[in-house]
Structure formats: C-alpha cells, structure tokens
Amino acid sequence: MNEHKGHKYIFQIVSGSILSWNAVLEGEANKVGYSLPAARKTGTTICGVVFKDGVILGADTRATEGMIVADKNCSKIHYISPNIYCCGAGTAADTEMTTQIISSNLELHALSTGRVPRVATANRMLKQMLFRYQGYIGAALVLGGVDCNGPHLYSIYPHGSTDKLPYVTMGSGSLAAMAVFEDRYKPDMEEEDAKRLVRDAIAAGIFNDLGSGSNIDLCVITKGKLDYIRPHDEANKKGVRTGDYKYKRGTTSVLTKSVTALNLEVVEETVLTMDTS
Amino acid sequence: MEQTRVPPPGKRLKRVVSPVSLYPSKPLCLSDRLSLRAYIANRVTDKLTPIHDRIFCCRSGSAADTQAIADVVTYQLGFHSIELDEPPLVETAANLFRASCYRYREELTAGILVAGWDRRKGGQVYCVPIGGMLVRQPVSVGGSGSSYIYGFMDSNYKPNMTKDQCLELTAAAVSLAMERDGSSGGVVRLASISKDGVERRVILGNQLPKYSTH
Numbered sequence: 001m002n003e004h005k006g007h008k009y010i011f012q013i014v015s016g017s018i019l020s021w022n023a024v025l026e027g028e029a030n031k032v033g034y035s036l037p038a039a040r041k042t043g044t045t046i047c048g049v050v051f052k053d054g055v056i057l058g059a060d061t062r063a064t065e066g067m068i069v070a071d072k073n074c075s076k077i078h079y080i081s082p083n084i085y086c087c088g089a090g091t092a093a094d095t096e097m098t099t100q101i102i103s104s105n106l107e108l109h110a111l112s113t114g115r116v117p118r119v120a121t122a123n124r125m126l127k128q129m130l131f132r133y134q135g136y137i138g139a140a141l142v143l144g145g146v147d148c149n150g151p152h153l154y155s156i157y158p159h160g161s162t163d164k165l166p167y168v169t170m171g172s173g174s175l176a177a178m179a180v181f182e183d184r185y186k187p188d189m190e191e192e193d194a195k196r197l198v199r200d201a202i203a204a205g206i207f208n209d210l211g212s213g214s215n216i217d218l219c220v221i222t223k224g225k226l227d228y229i230r231p232h233d234e235a236n237k238k239g240v241r242t243g244d245y246k247y248k249r250g251t252t253s254v255l256t257k258s259v260t261a262l263n264l265e266v267v268e269e270t271v272l273t274m275d276t277s
Numbered sequence: 278m279e280q281t282r283v284p285p286p287g288k289r290l291k292r293v294v295s296p297v298s299l300y301p302s303k304p305l306c307l308s309d310r311l312s313l314r315a316y317i318a319n320r321v322t323d324k325l326t327p328i329h330d331r332i333f334c335c336r337s338g339s340a341a342d343t344q345a346i347a348d349v350v351t352y353q354l355g356f357h358s359i360e361l362d363e364p365p366l367v368e369t370a371a372n373l374f375r376a377s378c379y380r381y382r383e384e385l386t387a388g389i390l391v392a393g394w395d396r397r398k399g400g401q402v403y404c405v406p407i408g409g410m411l412v413r414q415p416v417s418v419g420g421s422g423s424s425y426i427y428g429f430m431d432s433n434y435k436p437n438m439t440k441d442q443c444l445e446l447t448a449a450a451v452s453l454a455m456e457r458d459g460s461s462g463g464v465v466r467l468a469s470i471s472k473d474g475v476e477r478r479v480i481l482g483n484q485l486p487k488y489s490t491h
Contacts, residue, residue, distance in 0.1 A: 124348075131345045134384075155318075161340035163319045175316065 045173030045205025045212040046076060046087035048142045049185065050166045051194035054151045054222035055144035058198035059087045060173065060206050061231065062213035069213070075230060077219045081106050081117045082226065084145030085219050086126075089171035090158060091138035098139045102126055119145040119152035123162055131160025140170045146221050173205025173212040180204045191220065199233055206235055320463045325477075329354050331470050332370045332393030337420035338407065339386040346377050346387055367393040371403035371411055379409025388419045394470045418450070422458030426450045440469060444478075452485045 043064040048057045063071035078086050078099035084106075088095025102125045110117045123143055130137055141156040155168035167185050169177040180201040189197065198218060205212045215231035324336045326347045332354070336343035350373045358365045371391040378387055391403040404410075404417045416434045418426055429450055438446070448465055455461045465480040 127341075127344070128348075131341055135341075157318070157341065159339070159341035161344050163322065165319065165321075 043211030044076060044089035044171030045169070045177050045202050045209060046089050046142050046171050047169040047174070047177045047181070047198060047201050047205075048087065048144045048153045048155075048167065049181070049189075049194055049198055049201075050144075050151050050153050051189040051191060053191065054146045054220065055153050056191075056194050056198045057085055057087050057142060057144045057219040057221070058202045058232075059217050060202055060212040061215045061217060062206075062211070063092055064211055072214050073231075075217065077217055077228070077230075079103060080122050080143070080145070081110065083116060083147060083221065084119055084122050084143070085221060085226075085228075086122070086144070087142040087170070089140040089142075089174075094137045094139040095141065098126065098129065098137060099141070102129070116147060118147040118149065119143065119154065120147075123154045123156065123164075126156050127160045127162045130156065130158060135159040142168050142170050144219075144221060146223050151221070169201065169205075171205070171212065173202075173209035176204040176208040177201035191222075195220065195232075203233070203235055317463075322463070323466060325466050325468050327351075327475075328370050328391070329358065329365055329393070331364065331395065331475065332367055332391065333468055333470060333475070334370075334374065335390040335392070335419065337388040342385045342387045343389065346374065346385070346389070349377060350374055364395060366395045366397060367391060367401045367403065368395075368398070368413075371405060371413075374403075374405045375409055375411040378405050378407075382407075382409045390417050390419050392470065394472060400470070420454075420461070422451075422454035422461035425457045426454045429453060440471075444469060448480055449486055452480075453488055455485070456488055 043062065044060060046057070046059045048055055057077055059076035061071075061073045061076065062069055063074040074092070076087055076089070076095075078088055078096065080086050080099060080103045086099050088099060102122060105125060106117045106122055109121065122145070126141060126143065130139065135158045138158050139156075140158055141154075143154040143156060145152060152164065153166065153168060154162050154164050155170060156162045166187065167181045169175075169181065178201075180197070184197055184200075195218060199216055202212075202216045206214070206216070214236050216233040216235055218227070218229040218232035220227040220229070322340075326334050326336060326344075328334050328347065328351050334347055334350075336347060350370065353373050354365050354370050357369065370393065374389050374391055378385060378389065386407060387405075388407050389405045391405060392401065394400050401413060402415065402417050403413050404419065406419065415436065416430055418430055430446075433446055433450075444467055448467060451461075451465050455463075455465070464482060465485065467478040467480065469476040469478075
C-alpha cells in the first residue's frame with residue numbers, strides 16, 4: 001500500500017513545486033479518510049527551569065477564545081502548596097480545576113502524613129487523574145517546586161504522561177521558548193541568570209506566537225522563600241494615543257442663537273425600586 | 278501483523294528496544310525520543326523503567342499508557358514481593374504486564390519488553406507486544422525502529438555471548454535503528470542486570486558508533 005503511494009508522491013514532487021507539497025499530502029491523506037494533524041493551539045507559553053537553589057516557573061498572561069483575546073492579564077501560575085506551583089496550558093477551565101483539586105487533596109495528604117508535600121506526590125496525583133480521563137481533560141502542566149529532596153520540575157501532558165527534566169516548555173509558544181532554553185541553559189545557574197533566561201524564553205513565545213501575549217509572570221521557588229512576581233515584565237504596555245479625532249469647542253463658529261422654551265408639566269411620577277436583595 | 282488502527286492522539290513513544298538474554302547478565306538497550314508527531318517533547322527520555330530491584334521494562338507505544346501500566350505493575354509486584362518475602366520472578370512481572378495489556382487491549386497502545394534476573398531461571402526476556410501476548414525469547418526487539426534491525430539481530434546474536442559482547446551488540450543495533458527510524462534518536466540507554474545488581478550506562482549522540490553509508 002505504501003509503496004504504491006510512494007510512486008505517486010515522487011511524481012507529484014517532480015511535477016509540482018515544493019510549496020504545493022502540503023496540499024498534495026493533504027489531498028492524498030483525505031482520499032484514504034485521514035486528515036493531517038491540526039496545529040494544537042493552546043494559546044500559551046509556559047516554561048520552567050531548575051537552577052542552583054530551586055526552580056523558576058514562567059508564563060505569559062494571554063487567554064484566548066478562538067481568535068479573540070478573552071483576558072489580557074490572566075494568571076497561569078497556580079498554587080498547589082506553599083512549596084509547589086504549577087503552570088497550566090490548554091483549556092483554562094481544565095487547568096484551573098485540576099490544579100485546585102490536586103492542591104486540595106495534597107493539603108489533606110500533608111495533614112495525614114505530617115510532612116511537607118513532595119513534588120513527586122503532586123506529579124503522581126496529576127498524572128493518575130489525567131490518565132483516568134484519557135486526554136479529555138485538556139490540561140498540559142509544568143509542575144515545579146522544592147521539597148526535602150531538592151528542586152524538581154515535571155512536565156505533564158493531557159494524556160497522563162510525565163517527564164522529569166531540568167528545563168521544560170509547554171503550550172503553543174513552547175517551540176519558541178524551547179529554542180531559547182536549548183541555546184542558553186546551563187546546569188546550576190544563579191537566580192538572576194535563571195530569571196533572565198525564563199523571561200527571555202517567555203518573551204520569545206509572546207513575540208513569535210500569536211496565541212501568547214501580554215505580560216510575563218514569574219514564580220521563583222527556593223528552599224526558604226517563594227517569590228510570586230506578577231507581572232515580572234510588562235512586555236506589552238498599551239500605547240498612549242498621540243492624536244485625537246475629536247474637534248475642539250470653537251472649531252465651528254456660531255453665527256446666530258435662538259432659544260425656544262418648552263412648557264412642560266409633570267403629569268405622573270412612579271418609582272421602580274431596584275431588587276438589591 | 279498489519280495495524281489498521283489510526284494511532285491515537287497524544288505523545289507516542291516510538292523507539293527501538295532490544296533486550297538480549299544472556300546468562301547471567303542481561304543488557305537492555307533503548308534509544309530516547311518522545312515525539313508529538315513533528316516535535317520532540319523529550320530528547321533524553323528514559324524508557325528503561327525499573328519495576329523491581331532486578332527487573333526492568335522497556336516501554337514503546339504511547340508514553341501515557343506505558344507509564345501508567347508500569348506504575349501499576351510496580352505497585353502490584355512490590356506488594357506481591359512483600360507478601361512472599363522474597364524477590365519476585367521475572368515471569369511474574371511479565372504476567373502482570375500481560376494481564377493489564379490484554380484486559381485493556383482495545384484502549385491501550387503499549388509494546389513492552391520485560392527483562393531481568395531471578396534465582397530460578399537466571400536472565401530472562403519476555404515480550405508483551407500490542408494486543409497483550411506473552412512470550413519468552415532469548416532476544417527481542419520492539420518499537421517503531423525495530424523493523425530495521427530484525428535482520429541484524431537474527432544474524433548477529435549467538436547464544437552464550439559474554440556480557441560485553443551483548444552490550445556491544447545491543448548498542449550497535451539501537452544505533453543502526455536510530456540511523457534509519459525518524460521516530461528514534463537522542464541517546465542510547467543500556468542496562469545490564471545480573472545476580473550482582475544493575476549497571477546502567479548512557480551512550481551520548483557523539484559517542485555512538487558511526488554507520489554512515491555516504
């Protein structure tokens with residue numbers, strides 16, 4: 001089956017231009033009932049990096065509804081526990097609710113065990129829940145925190161697979177952000193360097209991906225302290241209008257003025273109270 | 278066997294796996310590349326997952342499915358081992374994998390190789406491909422890149438090779454497959470399991486044997 005198709009492809013490459021290659025591919029795929037994979041627009045850039053003393057999570061602040069920006073300054077870094085935070089890409093409701101559920105369960109778990117919660121525990125809970133829903137909960141998460149075993153960073157995909165890595169990116173802007181990471185990441189960075197790296201990675205997502213935009217939020221988690229910096233960088237401030245189309249009073253000169261009084265008397269007065277209960 | 282199912286969306290673990298059975302040790306070998314179609318989500322994945330002290334599994338197929346199954350089997354095997362108060366058999370671990378993979382065969386995409394050492398039968402390799410079959414083999418390969426190295430393994434594997442020969446063979450096999458399979462790549466992870474324990478090794482991209490044809 002594939003061999004036969006191969007011949008057709010080669011013929012079409014030779015006879016057509018490279019530009020129409022995708023169209024050809026789509027056509028061939030459609031004929032057999034397959035459609036080319038659609039670009040997964042999760043409309044976000046989120047990322048995390050492990051540095052010398054802890055982890056830094058970063059996120060943009062644009063929430064999109066199709067092609068419209070629904071929220072210019074939404075918060076994508078969610079609280080899980082005092083030492084663990086989670087960035088969420090994908091369906092906003094899913095990321096919000098999932099992180100809240102796990103945060104709640106983790107607090108109960110911590111009270112039962114009498115210990116500070118571990119990032120691996122949060123990871124297990126999240127992956128088991130997402131796997132149970134077989135990808136229908138569209139939550140792609142970057143989970144980071146510091147516990148008794150040091151700093152940890154996980155990326156969690158909607159189908160329930162996880163990766164434990166020193167640097168991760170998720171969302172539609174993840175390729176732009178990952179390019180920055182792959183270029184400049186070094187193990188055991190200092191806090192300021194790491195913050196700059198995360199800021200630049202999110203900025204790459206904001207300026208090169210249409211689904212991401214507005215400001216850059218940062219969350220620095222170390223053993224002793226937590227810095228939730230919102231916004232860390234107002235990369236997209238609204239501009240100041242330099243001109244005005246309103247005509248000033250006096251543009252049109254008044255030639256004559258005549259006033260006619262309308263004699264009206266009050267006939268009926270009713271008051272409708274607002275229901276403010 | 279022709280797979281006519283459309284691959285489900287989500288992250289696919291595609292790669293080459295080839296544990297080689299050898300008494301007393303067993304090298305396991307994997308290349309790492311988790312692909313979301315055209316984007317590589319993790320270029321250094323560890324697809325060699327420990328299930329118990331001397332039992333490992335090589336995962337191929339859907340990352341989510343195989344991670345979930347491996348977690349379940351690790352728990353079940355750990356519980357079983359505590360009940361028995363002795364190290365579990367590799368055959369038991371393989372059967373636990375088979376039980377999950379067969380029962381949920383319609384929902385899962387998981388091709389797993391279970392390999393390890395136990396006191397009863399020494400080094401063993403069990404193959405649990407998609408569909409949930411279970412078969413013990415001296416050598417096995419799996420994953421999308423495995424098609425390219427069946428011939429290589431068939432012709433180069435000899436029974437009773439030494440540990441180093443086996444490690445060389447599996448490393449070479451995985452490198453060859455990585456060369457040809459677009460979904461395989463990154464680094465090669467090796468694990469050698471014997472009575473004395475587990476020895477893990479990583480071969481980085483620039484250290485791989487070179488097999489360029491041009």
